[in-house]
Amino acid sequence: MKIKNVMSPRASVIHFDKTVVEAAMMMEAQDVGSIPVEKNDKMIGMITDRDICIRVVAQRRDPNITTVEEVMSEGIEYCFEEDEINSVATKMARNQVRRLPVVNANKRLVGMVSLGDIATKVKDPSISHQVLSGVSHH
Template sequence: MTITVAELMTRGVHVMAPDDSLDLAARLMDDLNVGAMPVCQEERLLGIVTDRDIVVRGIARNRPVDRTPVSDVMSQPVRFCFDDQPVNEVLPEMRQAQIRRLPVLDRRRRLVGMLTLADLATKADPQAAAAVLAAVSEPAEPDRPALPQRRVA
């Protein structure tokens, strides 16, 4: 029997609007105990904002967290899967792209949930989740030249 994404995904996902501030996103992530939130305009997925986006593209660049919209730092284009896809089709993409969380859309391209490593580990095959986690945990190629390293005495 083929397991579909819909059978494993987390439903009732909270979303951010593109003009919501970084500090609101950070507070919601803390309240909800999540590391990423989809950014939507109405039901259309525009991107995803992660705790790392807030730190690296927001705080580290001295952007005012109370006035910077999540759309300025969100990751896009966002990878996603469909709710009727077999999970065994989605896992290789999560491994290859080093993704821990994947927005799930229906065939009308409306956000209907999120598929996470936790979903895979608790509701499906723990070995499959371990394989994705191992791939996600491998160092990725930097997307820009490295800064000089600082040494601590």
């Protein structure tokens, strides 16, 4: 089964120079915990709810002026919409991530796939177990 059959087809990006408040508002509105960060039409990282907690709140930075680029997790793992679910599950487990952006052949963002998507849409429970085990491993 291809990842395009289980991914969430809607995905947003946030521009690198937006504020952390804007990122948090996007997360709330979309009910997500991470958003890919875009700069010069390329994904350069992810900002997560954990990034906001650890790198903004815990460090007492002002979220109204702190930019997404200052606190995002740099680099980005992604998968292609034509990738097989097994290979994506392996990548998620290996990289200890619960969500991956999904891109098309032109590397344009077309969706997001999460552990929840795999757990609820894939009939083989060993695949979601693989991701969860990898993500939970310290």
